[in-house]
């Protein structure tokens with residue numbers, strides 16, 4: 446059973462780990478010269494943690510995170526620092542903030558360089574299971590997993606030129622070089638068309654993001670000083686966090702998602718996962734979590750009933766596995782992508798009236814309602830097959 450995974454992001458690496466454990470011979474093709482670390486943090490909620498555990502990565506993940514974030518006061522603040530709403534602990538559930546570099550390191554360590562072929566750009570994949578490299582080399586597999594992100598080349602085989610939608614806002618991300626005291630408070634601060642997020646890492650450093658409305662192709666002479674100008678006058682420690690971050694370590698990403706949900710996540714011997722299948726805006730902090738759920742689900746289904754490695758060269762079994770994967774994954778991930786987009790619309794509004802209304806509605810939100818909405822996204826367990 447030979448499986449090609451295209452893309453060594455969170456989705457591709459975790460899928461490769463699960464598929465390898467299910468007995469498959471896995472090769473990961475990554476176009477970058479090395480597995481990218483990212484230079485930012487990642488929120489992983491209960492669903493992502495369950496997926497990591499299912500992939501056998503629970504202890505490794507625990508070793509690079511801590512539970513400290515769960516005891517912190519979080520929620521939404523106004524730029525002057527007044528709380529709009531504090532998130533009740535029960536609605537946060539399990540949450541870990543991880544440095545992406547740590548996550549990639551623990552995922553890569555499970556596979557090794559003989560499995561992950563860096564510097565290999567896959568230019569196309571076919572439904573018969575062949576992948577073509579940029580140098581023209583063609584190779585055949587029983588299954589091709591397209592985990593090559595929002596601009597997926599593998600997706601082209603299923604959905605050529607599928608639209609990608611710019612949200613209207615872009616995000617800068619950074620991690621402070623050293624620990625910063627947050628005074629036990631974190632979360633998001635929301636202004637009009639701007640937001641700033643604060644998330645402590647296990648070692649005291651702080652991951653932050655700054656979001657602002659702008660054209661997708663906006664150019665700034667200096668990213669760090671642009672963030673400082675846009676958020677000048679916002680409550681402490683926002684400026685301290687930006688100042689405590691190296692200018693070269695602050696990167697801006699235009700926030701995009703798929704312009705329409707894909708009608709299918711599989712065709713022939715190809716299956717999509719992660720951003721390739723359902724790239725979403727990060728407003729619910731779920732893109733990575735959904736990629737992990739995809740990976741854990743695919744691994745369980747491929748390993749077969751009772752952990753018996755299935756034979757994916759048997760066409761009817763392959764179809765069965767991919768149909769089940771689609772049933773388990775498509776509606777859920779697309780629903781979360783849709784919600785995430787709507788949340789972004791609400792939190793990036795520039796209208797004084799709408800922002801005021803939003804804040805007024807958020808303030809009296811009953812904790813049980815907030816907890817219920819969070820649980821709908823975060824309560825997830827891997828299939829038992």
Ligand SMILES: Cc1cc2nc3c(=O)[nH]c(=O)nc-3n(C[C@H](O)[C@H](O)[C@H](O)COP(=O)(O)OP(=O)(O)OC[C@H]3O[C@@H](n4cnc5c(N)ncnc54)[C@H](O)[C@@H]3O)c2cc1C
Pocket residue numbers: 451452453454455456457474475476477481486487488489565566567568592593594595596597598616618654698700718719720721725727730731732733734735736
């Ligand atoms: C600002 C921001 C904040 C976010 N915050 C969170 C968060 O807090 N929590 C969360 O869960 N998610 C978050 N996300 C979303 C999360 O980053 C993504 O959903 C996740 O990284 C998707 O992983 P992936 O493996 O599917 O794709 P990617 O991470 O995009 O990986 C794709 C890989 O494929 C490789 N590749 C691409 N094309 C080819 C090719 N042709 N051949 C070979 N290799 C190829 C790429 O080099 C890359 O390594 C955030 C996203 C953004 C933009």
